[in-house]
Amino acid sequence: MxxxxxxxxxxxxxxxxxxxxxxxxxxxxxxxxxxxxxxxxxxxxxxxxxxxxxxxxxxxxxxxxxxxxxxxxxxxxxxxxxxxxxxxxxxxxxxxxxxxxxxxxxxxxxxxxxxxxxxxxxxxxxxxxxxxxxxxxxxxxxxxxxxxxxxxxxxxxxxxxxxxxxxxxxxxxxTPEAHDAAFAAVSHFPHLIAFAYFAGILQQQESDEFLALAGPGFRDFTRIAASDPAVWRDILIANREEVLRQSERFRGALGALEQALRECKGEALEALIRGVSMARSQWRMGAQPPRRG
Amino acid sequence: MxxxxxxxxxxxxxxxxxxxxxxxxxxxxxxxxxxxxxxxxxxxxxxxxxxxxxxxxxxxxxxxxxxxxxxxxxxxxxxxxxxxxxxxxxxxxxxxxxxxxxxxxxxxxxxxxxxxxxxxxxxxxxxxxxxxxxxxxxxxxxxxxxxxxxxxxxxxxxxxxxxxxxxxxxxxxxTPEAHDAAFAAVSHFPHLIAFAYFAGILQQQESDEFLALAGPGFRDFTRIAASDPAVWRDILIANREEVLRQSERFRGALGALEQALRECKGEALEALIRGVSMARSQWRMGAQPPRRG
The missing domain is CATH 3.40.50.720 (NAD(P)-binding Rossmann-like Domain)
Structure with missing residues (x-):
């Protein structure tokens, strides 16, 4: 060819x-x-x-x-x-x-x-x-x-x-615009979360003890935190507007969960988690590409 | 026995x-x-x-x-x-x-x-x-x-x-106290993040298109979002004080990354990511239990 x-x-x-x-x-x-x-x-x-x-x-x-x-x-x-x-x-x-x-x-x-x-x-x-x-x-x-x-x-x-x-x-x-918005949502922003979460752990005095106790959930959740620093610096800065937009949305969703926790609203909390858990259980990678080229 | x-x-x-x-x-x-x-x-x-x-x-x-x-x-x-x-x-x-x-x-x-x-x-x-x-x-x-x-x-x-x-x-x-603090950090709070992140995706009009494009990083990062709603309602409420403490710390770390992004501070961003990436690359599950019983 x-x-x-x-x-x-x-x-x-x-x-x-x-x-x-x-x-x-x-x-x-x-x-x-x-x-x-x-x-x-x-x-x-x-x-x-x-x-x-x-x-x-x-x-x-x-x-x-x-x-x-x-x-x-x-x-x-x-x-x-x-x-x-x-x-x-x-x-x-x-x-x-x-x-x-x-x-x-x-x-x-x-x-x-x-x-x-x-x-x-x-x-x-x-x-x-x-x-x-x-x-x-x-x-x-x-x-x-x-x-x-x-x-x-x-x-x-x-x-x-x-x-x-x-x-x-x-x-x-x-389109390039739709691409950058979508990948901010499903890839770039999750990397930012994983970096921030792991940085938050490392800042704590007990971090060695914490890390020694972490299990398979932590392993998978933080896998992307090991990504290449120079590559991700470039990606995050290049797509920063969309990434920051995702972050704002995420903070809203996190705030709703925190409020349910603070007020011990078990039903509201469970309903929120149930919607997510069902959607994630049904999701399959690459199952339904939106617009095949 | x-x-x-x-x-x-x-x-x-x-x-x-x-x-x-x-x-x-x-x-x-x-x-x-x-x-x-x-x-x-x-x-x-x-x-x-x-x-x-x-x-x-x-x-x-x-x-x-x-x-x-x-x-x-x-x-x-x-x-x-x-x-x-x-x-x-x-x-x-x-x-x-x-x-x-x-x-x-x-x-x-x-x-x-x-x-x-x-x-x-x-x-x-x-x-x-x-x-x-x-x-x-x-x-x-x-x-x-x-x-x-x-x-x-x-x-x-x-x-x-x-x-x-x-x-x-x-x-x-x-001790039960050290246990609950450690698992808030390495397990319970990551679940809260994963639920919040996925909820934030589902709230967006383009969520179906986004989810269809998500790859292996997303798959692993969100695996714990599929966890059982009733089980996690109970865990998060039972350990809410420690979980909320972790959330505060995380928001601080996320804010530092966001600021570096907003100001296009590539060096600061890379340094932050580099520290995390190295620590995560060196981490091995169960490699160094802190105090063997």
Whole structure:
């Protein structure tokens, strides 16, 4: 399907994409570039990429598909580095968890060349960062959200959809605004809660004793608190308006529960919990994607 | 080790205890009672209990060990129902997630007979309630907290410790006060957060679309939101003072993160997340029980 894939950022996401593309026979050759030469070298030794490039621009040279898998805060600089080789025949995609900021950067830097850029967000990941955790199955059976804009070339969106479908993903298209609002609600804000909750535990004198007693509920609830600090700094700041909106709503719901507790209103408390418990019991991950692309 | 076990409340916790005791060869016969006759009958048909009792008192009659596994709000009434058969030769234990309220009820109802009652909290459970989910392995490799009081007979604490150790558990003893403070922090308050967070999602018009997009982070973060409403109503109300104290602390930590977001203070935000992420990455469940019993 493709001759040459250029991966900029050979970490968990970029490395896993390269492995998946190779395993599916969708690409002949993979050229990779990472800011850290040791990462690029490791990716090459692991067989994640076939050849190391010395710059982002050289990773794009000769490619007919390019994946940007750099930290969100490095997106604009990366666009600048490669813009001279961004042409209408090359499919460009990113894997960022926020879309409006990436699209703004693409518009600013690529200008009329941004027709070939298809913003993408795979709902996949691990708490473990780095190419050493790259996994050809990372994206299988997961959802991919594409957020094309008016300027995006429709045939590039079709190409992107076909590619991710071939990798075993469910593809959904949304507007960047709807995407950022939805993921603030179901992903970004829960991370903020988990960070705040764990920070609150660590601030207490008895934190070691508390942590030693914590069980499986705590383990699962706080799993996302182990996420990468730089990645989540960028995501939370990029999507801060929607995240803060979710936080306000959450504080309202928490306040209602606290009031029921303070006043020992068992029935009100149980009714609140029952609604949530039923909804959560019925929920299944990826059971009903809203608008399939 | 024991001749006859009386189980009052043949649900997930009581049923799993009966199965574990039988499988370990620690008891010859199990008599069970549940408020709902269909539960007792189901437990008998499943072989969880050998014989159904028609009342809590009859389940205690002839037993040398009794497990109370009823909802916390039913504890006092159950103590009343059985108090005439509470004698110094029978080990009584509960499995409640809060300890001060259960001990208060024991003191009020059993009075000087409460020497034989060893308050116990196994750190185990599932989101699924009911005897149909009873599992002989539920307690294996889990922590059990015993919270004896001044009046508790030391040889009964020894008996309880030996029993849970034989079932493959790590036994820790704590004061009821320290127990309730610690579990407010690592279990009860996280449930309150998860309920509030999920309620906040459900209140939004786009909740169906949001839920359809949620991924593995959301799945694990909200698993405890599916917990049993009546059980958690009781736990949260019984331990409300400690839970509300945790909530205040959490709101402070959340506020600090929100402020960093609002002011786009990337470094401060990253530093906060980094501390949490490292601590959570190093944490292992049950790795360092604080004071082994």
């Amino acid at each position: 493709f001759k040459q894939l250029g991966v900029i950022g050979c970490g968990l996401m970029g490395g896993s994409f390269a492995l998946a593309m190779k395993q599916a026979g969708l690409v002949e050759k993979v050229i990779g570039y990472s800011k850290s030469p040791s990462t690029t070298e490791r990716a090459r030794q692991m067989g994640v990429i076939d050849q190391a490039a010395e710059s982002a621009l050289l990773a794009v040279s000769g490619a007919d598909i390019v994946l940007l898998a750099v930290p969100v805060s490095a997106t604009e600089a990366t666009f600048r580095a490669i813009r001279h080789l961004v042409n209408p025949n090359v499919l460009f995609m990113d894997v960022g968890s926020t879309k409006r900021d990436v699209i703004d950067a693409a518009r600013r830097v690529l200008k009329e060349r941004c027709t070939t850029f298809v913003p993408a967000h795979p709902i996949a990941g691990k708490e473990l960062a780095g190419v050493q955790y790259a996994d050809s199955q990372l994206y299988r059976d997961r959802q991919i959200i594409l957020t094309p804009i008016d300027q995006t070339a429709p045939h590039m969106v079709d190409k992107a959809r076909a590619l991710w479908t071939a990798l075993g993903c469910q593809v959904t298209t949304m | 024991f001749k006859q076990l009386g189980v009052i409340g043949c649900g997930l916790m009581g049923g799993s205890f009966a199965l574990a005791m039988k499988q370990a060869g620690l008891v010859e016969k199990v008599i069970g009672y549940s408020k709902s006759p269909s539960t007792t009958e189901r437990a008998r048909q499943m072989g969880v209990i050998d014989q159904a009792a028609e009342s809590a008192l009859l389940a205690v009659s002839g037993a040398d060990i009794v497990l109370l596994a009823v909802p916390v709000s039913a504890t006092e009434a159950t103590f009343r129902a059985i108090r005439h058969l509470v004698n110094p030769n029978v080990l009584f234990m509960d499995v409640g997630s809060t300890k001060r309220d259960v001990i208060d009820a024991a003191r009020r109802v059993l009075k000087e007979r409460c020497t034989t009652f060893v308050p116990a909290h196994p750190i185990a459970g599932k989101e699924l309630a009911g005897v149909q989910y009873a599992d002989s392995q539920l307690y294996r490799d889990r922590q059990i907290i015993l919270t004896p009081i001044d009046q508790t007979a030391p040889h009964m604490v020894d008996k309880a410790r030996a029993l849970w150790t034989a079932l493959g558990c790590q036994v820790t003893t704590m």
